[in-house]
Amino acid sequence: MxxxxxxxxxxxxxxxxxxxxxxxxxxxxxxxxxxxxxxxxxxxxxxxxxxxxxxxxxxxxxxxxKVFFESDMPRYLWNSVLITVPTVIGAVALSCMTGFALGIYRFRGNLLIFFMFIAGNFVPFQILMVPVRDLTVSIGLYDTKLGLVLFHVAFQTGFCTLFMRNFIRALPHELIEAARVEGVAEWRIFWFVVLPLMRPAIAALSVLIFTFIWNDYFWAVVLTQGPGAQPVTAGITSFNSQFVAQYHLMSAGSIVAALPPVAMFFLMQRHFIAGLTLGAVK
Amino acid sequence: MSTATSTRRWNPQITTPLLFLLPGVLFFLLYVIIPIGQSFNISFYKWDGLGEAEWVGLRNYERLMQDRAFEVSLWNNMKWLVLYLLAIPAGLFIALFLNQTVTGIRLYKSLFFFPFVISQVVVGLVFSWFYLPREGLLNAVITTFGMEPINVLGDPVLATYGVIAAGLWPQTAYCMILYLTGLNAVDPEQIEAGRLDGAKGWRMLWHIILPQLRPATFIAFVVTIIGALRSFDLISIMTNGGPFGSTRVLSFYMFEKALSEYGFRMGYGSAIAVVLFLIMLVFIAYFLWSMWREERAGRH
Incomplete structure (x- = not known):
């Protein structure tokens, strides 16, 4: 040591x-x-x-x-839940599939698609801002939770695919070969052989994405407006203007807003850290 | 592959990955890849986001060249990039400090990591209260040492550094956890061998430990550089770009131009975004290149 x-x-x-x-x-x-x-x-x-x-x-x-009963804070918190949970489910589901396709099969363009996901995951949000906002407005989802969820799912799929693909890569390939020899259909290999082995990766990603999305501020500001759809990160600024200069209430409010990911972290610590290190550092 | 001789009309080795990729790729194209191209396109127009867009060619970029606020933002981005990298040695230092097996160390590690889990909005609020001239703890501490109180966020010279310090807090925690996991995997035999050769302290760290921590260092670099260039939340919360625009960075300035009370200048904003994207692209290309090399090494 x-x-x-x-x-x-x-x-x-x-x-x-x-x-x-x-x-x-x-x-x-x-x-x-x-x-x-x-x-x-x-x-x-x-x-x-x-x-x-x-x-x-x-x-x-x-x-x-006061935070819970005399402000919009509970609504914002609930909005955050309704945005975060579907995003986690959607992004993890999509990336289980993309990760499986990219990790198991060899075909032309495999690495290219993989690198597209990685590169897209690193771009600055601002290069997406105007077109994504336009798109969201034009399909009538501006200032809705669904509008935020759709974008988050799409964007997080990049990071999740990186993670899932590398995880699946590290699985013993003989298992899949054996199933193929038995004549098991490809989708059944995914469902019955690979997916059960991906549980630790799914757990790690879920906690991580939960934290990322819960803490998102930029897209909340770009795609939502009022207490109807805004998550707590954006809502806290209106909360603070309601209780301006009342530091005791603003402090209590921000602690409440910060708490859910903190609780998630302490409950699922091992998974969380496995996710953060991208599985690259064992 | 043997399946190439399959008599079926559809080769499952090709159709399966295709079908599995389809939803994810389509979604990603729609929301991420295509918008990048659209932003490039919009940057050649003058557009308020509602009415007719007017083609102006490179004029947005020409105007950027003379825009003093753009220059300040670019310069601040450089400060962020350089100073944010301090999170890497700082994280390593804390990781080395905590890499012991005394009772309760696990809890200590989690609590040190804690700032990373909190949203940047809350970190920003926490630090802006910490810096408050009258109520803030910072001034309470430095005045007990007999120093003059300072108004960090009200001072155009200090403000950016104050915001970066706030950002370094969670980022250091992230680097720390990367290094703690890395240190766990360091080969004890090599350490023993190093000890027998008389390596100690710094020499041991430099010649034996750090080379083994390379994967951790690489990820720390990636996430820190991306984090530095993405900085937006903290600035928006702590200073809103001020005082006198001295804490703007490109990401914030772009938002301000394109989508705030100062008007909807989508074209000009997109031009700023393109510049930020091109800066980021240098790093992305380098990361991808490193990963590609590893892929090749892993395959052969």
Missing amino acids: FPTPIQKQSMAAQVSYQALLPLALIMWLLPLIAVALFSIRPLADFTNGNYWGMPSSFEFFENYG
């Missing part, structure tokens, strides 16, 4: 390492801790300029209650 395990070092080194760990963590998360502290303060603290002293009272329920 590198660096040398701390257990093999002097007692002093071990003690200082143990002390340094929480200290470093607090430093690292300082901006976030500040927001968390803000979110439980009463309004009075801000008007009195008591930003960092002891809170004069503990207003966790009051502040978060």
Whole structure:
């Protein structure tokens, strides 16, 4: 292991390492801790300029209650769910198929199509913005959740295909050969042989895409307008203008908005990290 | 292949991949590939997004050359690119710090990674509050050290660096997790061999560890460069391009021109997008080339 395990070092080194760990963590998360502290303060603290002293009272329920019951936040959150979940399902389903086609079969243009997906996945959003917005408007899906979902599914298929194809590539090819010798139809090979083996990849991609889409801001601004369809990332700006300069409520609001992907991450950590490293770093 | 002699009219070895690819490829063409071409086309027009588009040839690009705001944006993009790369050594440093097996280290690793999972919108909000001149924690800290309070986001010189610092926070976390996974896979025998040869500390890191971390470094480079050029959310949330347009980057300036209260100048906006795309294309081409080499190496 590198660096040398701390257990093999002097007692002093071990003690200082143990002390340094929480200290470093607090430093690292300082901006976030500040927001968390803000979110439980009463309004009075801000008007009195008591930003960092002891809170004069503990207003966790009051502040978060306001976020949930006196703002559009629940609607935005629900919109986010209705945009994120179908996107995850759509992108993963499509890329299971493209990944299978590109990972198993050898044909002319295979690598070309694969590279088209990778390249498309890297382009700046702005080069797509005007035409995609036009397209969405012209099929009557501007300011709808479906309009956002369709674009996200298409765009995420690029990244997902990269991931799925490499994953399928690494599967033992003998399995498929054996099934072919048995005379199993190609689509049944996909469904009964390959798909069950892809479970870890599907899990990894699902968490990852969930986070990406939940956190998307740019397309939410480009393709939606009001609380009818806007996800929480875009909604939070209207939330903040509703509670302008009320830092305790804005803090509580942004913590609520950030929470679902965080929960997803802590629940599915192993899969998440496997996805992030693109499976390239085992 | 043996199936080439199949007597069936349709060869399943060809039709199956075709059918499996069809929905994904069509979707991707419609929403990603074709729009790229359309944007190129629109950049030759003067168009407000509603009425008739007027062909102006290269005039949008000529105007870009004299546009001071474009110059500032381009220059800021360069700052982003260069400074964002700091996330790679910083991530490596934290990964080395955390690559131990003490109790609770798993939780520490997750908590260090945490900023990456939060949306950039929230990161932007968190940092803009952190920087607040009166209420912000940053000034609370530096004034206790007897320094003058600073208004990071209100200062045209400092603002961009303040936004980049906010971006480095999640990006460093991403690079850290890449390196942590990479360090897990480092061959212990080579480390032992290195130790026997008397390699320690920096020399060990440079000659034995880093070469084995190359795949992690490559991905860290890819995601960091893409992330730097994609920066939009943070700027939009933290400064909205200001003060005095000093924090604009191409992605933000394009949005501002094409789709904001300043008017719908789709043609001019598309020209900006094309420039950004061409910058990105240099990196994309390099990435694809590296991947292609690996594909070839993997096959033979």
